[in-house]
Amino acid sequence: MMMRSFPPFLLLLPVLPVPAAAQSLLPGNWDVTSKSVELVVPGAPGFLLRMMRGKSKTEHKCLPVAEARNGVATLLAPKPEAKCTIERSVIAGGHIDHVMACPQKKGPPLHVSSVGSYATTTFNVRTTMTGQTDKGPLRIVADPAAVRTDTRCRN
Template structure:
């Protein structure tokens, strides 16, 4: 059984408005690694949940020089395909906090909270996702890191 919202939550992308610290980050290629820490997914077979725990997914991103000027907010933005709404974003003093609401096909939106620290080389933090599924309350905890891996993006 696949959980597309879980996969969408593992994929941050693009640029969002917010209370962003003006500390620019390097343009170019970045890796954002998301590792599942804890999963409570009602109705999912136990072996699938156990298999997902500890697994990592790496998203390769490319930030233009203009996007990189926005700082870490460029790396924290949700994937537009997930259609998540940024409810709050605080970035400053080496810390970030973000709240998102992500629609489901049925039911109330999934709530996501992200918190962590950042510097010019990337960020490290935790994402907590909670919501209701037809089979009960769901919660997922994911650790995330982002690191600049190379110079200019490939064409």
């Protein structure tokens, strides 16, 4: 794995996909914050990994009324270029259990597992991404969490 391909992995963490299901979230403004917990990225400088460990990134998202009925999936929808495939997804009764595979440019797909809980105004998951790079095994663990911050969307 080349150093320049390292940041996109972290950018995927807060936007991991969960397919649409019957659970509903309340519409309005949402903040989705992902905190890095563990970073094992072969070939990446150790000082960079130490600097990133424990850091958070927050995305501000609008959840329109028309999309709120789709539940957690609406806020966690991936960017299309990720091209991940869902292997298992159970989102029911306040619990999230989701596993997917995401292709790499080189090598076997990365496996992403998200387990957590949700309610109408929050969700919390532990996301673990594992895989093999040409320089060795990769493991990234993050804790994405979301909270509804306003009943209306900011423009």
